[in-house]
Amino acid sequence: MGATVKTLPRKGASLKERLYLIEIVKGMATTFGHFFRNLLDNRRLYVRHYPEVQPEIPVRWRGRHRLTTHEDGSVKCVACFMCQTNCPANCIQITAGERLDGRTEKMPVKFTIDLLECIYCGYCVEACPLDAIRMDTGIFSVTGDKRSSFVLELSDLLASKGAFAEEDYKKGGA
Amino acid sequence: MSALDILMVVVRVAFSAFIPLCFIAVCVWMERRGAGFFQDRSGPNRANIFGFRAAGLVQNLADAAKLIFKEDVTSGHIKHKFYFVLAPLIVFFTAVVSFAVVPFADTLVLGGKSYLMQGIPLDLGILWFLSFVGFSVYGIILAGWSSTNKYGVLGGLRSAAQVISYEIPMGLAIVSLLVVYGTIHLNEIAQFQGQLLFGFIPMWGAVLQPLGMVIFIVAAFAETNRTPFDLAEGESELVAGFHVEYSAMKFAVFFMGEYVALFVSSAMIVTLFFGGYQVPFLSTATLINNAKPVAFLLMIAVPVAMHYFAGWIRRSNVSHYPRENDPRVFEAEIYIKCFWGLVIFLEVVLLLILFADKGGPAAHIFVMLLQMATFLVKITMMIFVYIWVRWTLPRFRYDQLQRLGWQTLLPLALLNIFVTSAVVVALS
Numbered sequence: 001m002g003a004t005v006k007t008l009p010r011k012g013a014s015l016k017e018r019l020y021l022i023e024i025v026k027g028m029a030t031t032f033g034h035f036f037r038n039l040l041d042n043r044r045l046y047v048r049h050y051p052e053v054q055p056e057i058p059v060r061w062r063g064r065h066r067l068t069t070h071e072d073g074s075v076k077c078v079a080c081f082m083c084q085t086n087c088p089a090n091c092i093q094i095t096a097g098e099r100l101d102g103r104t105e106k107m108p109v110k111f112t113i114d115l116l117e118c119i120y121c122g123y124c125v126e127a128c129p130l131d132a133i134r135m136d137t138g139i140f141s142v143t144g145d146k147r148s149s150f151v152l153e154l155s156d157l158l159a160s161k162g163a164f165a166e167e168d169y170k171k172g173g174a
Numbered sequence: 175m176s177a178l179d180i181l182m183v184v185v186r187v188a189f190s191a192f193i194p195l196c197f198i199a200v201c202v203w204m205e206r207r208g209a210g211f212f213q214d215r216s217g218p219n220r221a222n223i224f225g226f227r228a229a230g231l232v233q234n235l236a237d238a239a240k241l242i243f244k245e246d247v248t249s250g251h252i253k254h255k256f257y258f259v260l261a262p263l264i265v266f267f268t269a270v271v272s273f274a275v276v277p278f279a280d281t282l283v284l285g286g287k288s289y290l291m292q293g294i295p296l297d298l299g300i301l302w303f304l305s306f307v308g309f310s311v312y313g314i315i316l317a318g319w320s321s322t323n324k325y326g327v328l329g330g331l332r333s334a335a336q337v338i339s340y341e342i343p344m345g346l347a348i349v350s351l352l353v354v355y356g357t358i359h360l361n362e363i364a365q366f367q368g369q370l371l372f373g374f375i376p377m378w379g380a381v382l383q384p385l386g387m388v389i390f391i392v393a394a395f396a397e398t399n400r401t402p403f404d405l406a407e408g409e410s411e412l413v414a415g416f417h418v419e420y421s422a423m424k425f426a427v428f429f430m431g432e433y434v435a436l437f438v439s440s441a442m443i444v445t446l447f448f449g450g451y452q453v454p455f456l457s458t459a460t461l462i463n464n465a466k467p468v469a470f471l472l473m474i475a476v477p478v479a480m481h482y483f484a485g486w487i488r489r490s491n492v493s494h495y496p497r498e499n500d501p502r503v504f505e506a507e508i509y510i511k512c513f514w515g516l517v518i519f520l521e522v523v524l525l526l527i528l529f530a531d532k533g534g535p536a537a538h539i540f541v542m543l544l545q546m547a548t549f550l551v552k553i554t555m556m557i558f559v560y561i562w563v564r565w566t567l568p569r570f571r572y573d574q575l576q577r578l579g580w581q582t583l584l585p586l587a588l589l590n591i592f593v594t595s596a597v598v599v600a601l602s
Contacts, residue, residue: 034211052497
């Protein structure tokens with residue numbers, strides 16, 4: 001069984017095409033059509049007027065991370081180090097400590113994510129057995145004026161809320 | 175030398191020195207907004223002064239400020255610092271000077287004296303242009319060589335080879351033109367094109383020499399290093415080519431020189447093939463004799479055109495997203511008022527023409543201004559063609575470029591000379 005071979009016709013060999021000028025005029029007519037249409041009515045530009053108009057972020061889009069909490073506001077993370085072990089960019093650093101509220105035995109004392117290292121692969125979210133880390137904040141533009149401002153601490157990760165409804169997030173394939 | 179003589183010298187030199195420089199801003203603006211519209215983008219439209227964006231022209235000011243205040247780096251490995259600094263100056267200087275012989279209006283007759291309306295009243299005409307355009311490539315070669323950078327050297331090398339291959343078809347295209355016009359003087363060439371062929375077609379070079387026009391325009395694209403012939407700075411293979419080591423104002427001088435060259439070569443194409451400063455169908459003598467009807471027609475046409483232009487501004491200059499008290503609407507109203515003010519000024523000038531003596535100095539000056547305006551409009555259209563081509567065609571491969579120059583354009587130019595001479599001899 002050989003592979004099916006499809007022979008494509010080579011263009012550009014005919015005299016009309018080798019004259020260049022006719023084809024050039026045809027191409028220029030196309031671009032001028034675009035120019036003239038946009039000049040007459042610039043509402044038709046395929047442009048999003050960012051930052052006034054923000055893009056729509058779908059539910060499965062991997063944005064900046066956050067740590068989820070229980071209903072009482074305590075952190076879900078049990079410091080199992082699954083995400084840190086799984087991280088291909090080594091951007092997660094967890095320091096575990098004893099948990100005293102009786103839910104589990106461990107909890108993170110420090111949980112830092114270096115966004116300058118992060119490649120936004122989402123493996124941490126997949127690895128987490130307790131749905132404690134998510135990338136559903138919808139934040140796609142992270143800016144800062146110094147390197148340290150890109151290193152997220154536990155409090156930063158807990159502070160941001162998810163951008164989507166819980167059922168949408170679940171439906172989205174989490 | 176009377177006061178009028180001195181005034182005329184100042185006016186002519188000012189025109190031919192400052193108009194190309196002013197057109198740098200216009201060219202850059204047209205290039206960017208044009209590129210945007212050709213590619214269905216909007217182009218730079220955010221930079222503003224107190225909310226006034228002037229359709230993106232303010233971006234040019236921002237760029238100028240950036241380029242002036244950037245650090246001017248001269249790398250330590252550059253041995254020949256003098257040549258390194260000289261190179262952009264050569265490019266810029268030759269581009270500005272080559273405009274000096276282009277006539278921007280017909281010979282002005284004032285007080286019994288006639289004034290040649292070009293920067294330097296020389297008889298060299300097209301030879302001056304050819305020599306300076308040929309010289310400008312030395313700037314590029316020198317820049318590439320003195321950068322002591324392999325990308326720079328390769329860019330300069332390509333530029334040298336390209337200019338040699340395209341100077342020849344360009345020169346030969348001009349030879350066949352000179353056979354038709356019988357003069358090298360650009361003003362006489364423009365005057366010649368004021369005649370009518372068979373009584374109704376303007377006797378433009380484009381009509382008399384269509385093949386010569388195609389060859390000349392292709393060669394002019396190559397001479398100005400514009401796409402599809404911008405191999406000297408082909409960024410996909412040479413980073414930035416000859417100006418790879420240049421930064422800040424030294425780069426800006428290259429950049430400006432390139433746009434002045436674009437302006438001058440458009441002016442040259444217009445002068446040689448599209449009637450120069452001639453208003454289509456109306457020769458200088460006709461215009462001077464009929465200055466009043468022409469002024470009257472303009473008095474009607476300008477406000478009508480302005481009315482539609484104002485409508486276009488109002489439609490275009492709005493925010494395309496929900497916004498309370500859209501400041502762009504206010505901005506558009508200010509622009510429209512400015513333009514109406516300009517129209518009123520024009521109307522007053524035209525009214526003065528209506529009350530002036532028939533065929534007097536006022537009519538001569540009016541015709542001169544009309545021809546200058548026509549010339550600039552034609553040049554702007556030609557610059558648009560350059561931009562249009564740039565955003566349509568991909569870059570040529572180097573061997574294709576050489577083959578086009580030597581194997582296609584050169585024989586075609588020779589054939590054109592042969593046919594043209596045969597026709598001219600047969601007709602005379």
